[in-house]
Each structure stands twice: as C-alpha cells, then as structure tokens.
Amino acid sequence: MNPHRRSPWVVAASILVYFFLYAPIVILILYSFNASKTNIKFEGFITEYSDRVQMQGSAVVASPCGPFHWYCDLTKNSNVMGATKNTLTIAVVATIVATIIGTMAALALQRYDFKIKPFSQLALYIPIVIPEIVMGIGILSLFSQAFGWINDAFHLTGNARLALGIGTVTVSHIAFMIPFVTLVVQARLQGFDKSFEEAAMDLGANEWITFWRVTFPTILPGILSGALLAFTLSLDDFVITFFTNGPGSTTLPIYVYGLLRRIISPQVNALSTVWILIVFTAVMILQWIQSRESKTVKA
C-alpha cells in the first residue's frame, strides 16, 4: 500500500473545515446582491428597485449600478461614509503609534537585561489573553474616572470637557495593539544576529546610524507584519470600541451592529463584503512579505 495515500477521512475533514470557514462568507457576499430588501432569503440578483421618493406611485426603476445596487447605496449613506472615515483614521493613527512603541518594547526586551524583565514580558502577554470585554470595561472606567477628575480640577465646561470620542477609541486601540506588535517583532528579532550591529559599529557607524542603516532594514519585515496585524485588529474591533466610543466616533463595526438591530438590510452585507476585501488584501500582503522573507532565509 502506498504510504503517501491520503486517507479519505482527512480529505473529508479538510473539506468540512473549509466549508464552515468560508460558507458563511460566501452566503454573506451573495446576499449583498439580494433583490429582497428584507434579506431573509435570496430572491435573485437585484436589477431594479422601488425608489422611496416615488413610493406613492410605487415606481420601480432599474438600478443604475446593476447588481451592485446596495454598494452604490452605501456610498450615498453619509453615516456609512462617516463610520468608514472614523475606522480608517483610528486604525491608521493607532497602527503607527502602536508599531513604534511596540517595536521599541521588543528591542528593549531583546537587548537589555533588567530585574523586572520576566514580569515585563508576562505583562505584555496578559492583555492578549484577558477577555476583551474586561479590557473594555477597564479602559472605560479609567477614562470616566480620569476625565471626571480632570474636568473637575480644571473646571472645564461645555466643549472643553474631556469626553469619550475618537481620541479615546484611538488610545484604547493603541493600548491593545502594542502587545501584538511587540510579539511579532520579538519573533523576528530572535533570529537577528548581534554581529550585524557589531560589524556596523566596527566599520565606523555610531549607534544611531547602526540602527537606521542595519538593524531597522533587517527587522523591517517583522515590523510591517506586526503593523498589518495590528491594523486588521483595529479595523474589526468591536468590544473595546463599543465601550470607549462617544458621539461622532462611530466605527464600522459599531455602525453595522446598530443596523442589525433594526433590519438586516443587504446594505450591511455590501458593507461587510467591502470590509472582507480590505482585510483579505491586508492578509495577502502580510503573507507575501512573510513568504519573501522565508525565501531569503533559505537562500
């Protein structure tokens, strides 16, 4: 018997795993083209729709966007556009800040020995394993307590009062992203030979030039991987954002949750589809960086 023959059970199990992973996504995308407004079952691809303004005559007009009607609808929805802008702003700002801090933490943990190092390392892991809801409540309590004190102490009134908003969401995202960045960069640093830095210094480069000319380019793939991971985590974060957002800082996940409570419009599916594409692209880039990396390591 051929020892390399695949067992049919393994094949079946694999198919089942992929089915459960991707079937919901396929359905979700399919329903984003649904002709049915209530979106309870699939009634074919949308080609025409009844315009609300002309409801009295119940006029049915052809969709100018073809089956992409719900996508076009999205772009006209100022709430969606606002939420998208918030989400991307928060994700970009938080990713940049968290990547810088996280990378610095990884470098410090790699090269310095200090008494509380084991504790610092452990303290980095904890936020990753703590239930997000606990983190969310914690951060909310911190903000409301701190803001209360500051507002009272400086007698801030009206718009000057510190309140939950896009700022608090960004800070919270930075906080939960740092451990992820640090872990990814640390993994990259593990294979980093200290003699590269020594060679640069030996050839006349001081610490600053050594970092930017040798260390940074070498660990850049790790930093980028960490940043992309953090970016995707920020994009679809719901729990922490839910606790820390305020008026005007609604992000896409929060907005979608709001929509769901009313009706499950195909708009939600269209939005989710766009979103999946963004995240999917980010993951593809990540994969590409990593595969390029492993190739250079092998060579």
Place this chain on the structure above:
Amino acid sequence: MSSEFAVELRDVVKKFITPEGNELSAVDHVTMQIKNGEFFSMLGSSGCGKTTSLRMIAGFEWPTEGEVFIEGQPMGHIPPFQRKVNTVFQSYALFQHMTVAQNIGFGLEMEGVEKSEIKKRVGRALEMVQLTGMERRQPKQLSGGQQQRVAVARALVKTPSVLLLDEPLGALDLKLRKEMQLELKALQQQLGITFIYVTHDQEEALTMSDRIAVMSKGKVQQLATPVEIYERPTNKFVADFIGESNFLEGVIKEISKDEATVYVPVLNAELKGMPMSPDFVNGEEVAVSMRPEKIRIVEREADGDTLFKAKVLNSVYIGSDTHVYVDMQGARLKVMEQNRISRLDPSSFYSKEQMITLLFMPENTLILKKG
C-alpha cells in the same frame, strides 16, 4: 608615545555574571604584546577567553580590570567605531540588504569618503580578494568562501592598523579552509598589517602564525612561536593540547646545566640527558613528555637504557601513518610511524600481542611540571 606594539593587553580581566548569578572570569589577568606587522594567533578550546580578548580589542567588551592599548594609546571605554581596528566575524555578518559593493563601501561611507573614491577603493579591495566583477551581487548569492572574502575586503578597505579575525574560516570545508589559510597569510605579508587571529584549530594556528598565545581557562598558557610551542611546550596543558603527547611520571635524580637525569618508576630506568628549563630542583616529581612521532620502533634488543620492550595493544592504519598503541611495563603509550614504504602484506604490520622495541631519544623528551 609611539609604540612598537600594535596591540597590548596589560593585566586584563573580564568578568561576567553567569545566568546562575556566579561571577566568571572569562579573561583572567592576561598580558600580551602584539608586535607591528605580526600574524598573531590566540589558540584554545571554546571558553578559553580568546574571543573575549579579541572583542575587548575591538571594543565590543570593556575590561573589568586592566587596560587594552592600541598603538600605545589606552582604549578605556572608547567605542568600536572610534578604534583603528577592524574585525572579520565568524558569521561574516555581511549586511543582507546591501550588495557586495555597498557592504565593502559601508566603512568608507562612514568616514565620509567621496562616492567616486569609494567606488575606486571598493574595486581595488575586490581585486585584492579576487572577486572583481561581483560588486552588484547580494551576499546570499555568494558561496561561503566568497562571503568570507567579502568580509575580509570590507574590513581591509578601511586600511586598519590591526585586523581582528574571529575564527573566520570555521564555516568552510577543509580543502577551502587550507587554501584560505595560505591566502590570508599571503595577504597579511603583502599588506604588512598586524593580524590577530582567533582559532581553536591548532593546525591553522601553526600554519599561519608568527606567534601563538595558547589560552586556557582565561589565562595565557604559553606565548611563543609555532616551533617553540610544539617542540618546547612549557607545561603539561600545552604539550597535551598542541599535538599529542605521552606522559610518564618521573623524579629528577640529577641536574647538570640544562640537562637532567630522570628516574621513571614504571620503566624502572633512568633517562639521561633530557633538556630542561632551569626552574626545576633535584628530587622534584615531574611529568616526562614524549611525542608519539618521536618514539621510534627499532629492530634491536632492549637494553633498558634508551631501548625498551613493549607489547603491541593495537595498531591502526590511517593512510599516511600507522598509530601503534603499546603497553610498556604497565604504561600505555601511543607511537606513530610513518608509512614510508607502500605495502599490502598484512603480516608486515604490527599485530596484537607482538613484542617490539622502542627507542627513546633523550633530546626528544621533555620534562614538565607535574599537574
């Protein structure tokens, strides 16, 4: 003070704290003077302090006690990028994101040398290590030997007064290593730069060096020329570490000038006329050292004076030589005999239990401190 020494280590100590929290002297009161234009090797097994000593010269480590001088200047806490020495690393440490030319030019760029001048000097450096035309290659596209040459070129292009080499040939296969040994030696002689070479390979050190410091446990055991190290080791460690040695216990019976007569109990005989350094006293218990290749097997009757009877325990044919392990009245010795004559007849080799006669020549034996 202009110095006759390129590098000097004066009573240098380097202590580390082990992960268990103990203090460890990796380098323990080492003093050595390395002359200008010398090919100097530090030889020892791992953990003997040779690499730590080299790293203190380069500036990657600072001495706990003592001082490192480069061209007569005390180095103190001067960082590596301000020292006129360059290093060839064991791992080569070529920058993977730069081309060969960028790697070699990096040091010149740091000095602020003009671009066109860098290009010229990189070209010359590549020529020197026979890699002309490889400028645009990535380090990972080169073979191990080529990478090693780039590492040498990158260090030498800065025209350092001293080149430090940390086991630079360790990763190469034997044949290439031998080629590179001769090439490096030729390069050193041609450039007249001081080379300080760290290795654990005694043959490498003997082949290339003008002088060798044999190190063990953070201390210099002997610092001398290759011939002196091999022929006149000053202690049992060096005699054992460099090449091979048979050791017999003995007691000094008589001293005259620089020769001694030693009674060897296991042979129940006195060995006369053995060369000896002056720091021994009559009646002292010593180790008598004999190199396996310096004991001869002769076809004569044993006379108990210089000729001794021995029983063959084992005989191993290794091509160029035959190693004969013998029992000589309870003492086990190794004797090496060159296979000067080509022969296939098995009966012409020594067989187990065969009795043979060994010739000890007093000038080929050494008296060393016991322990």
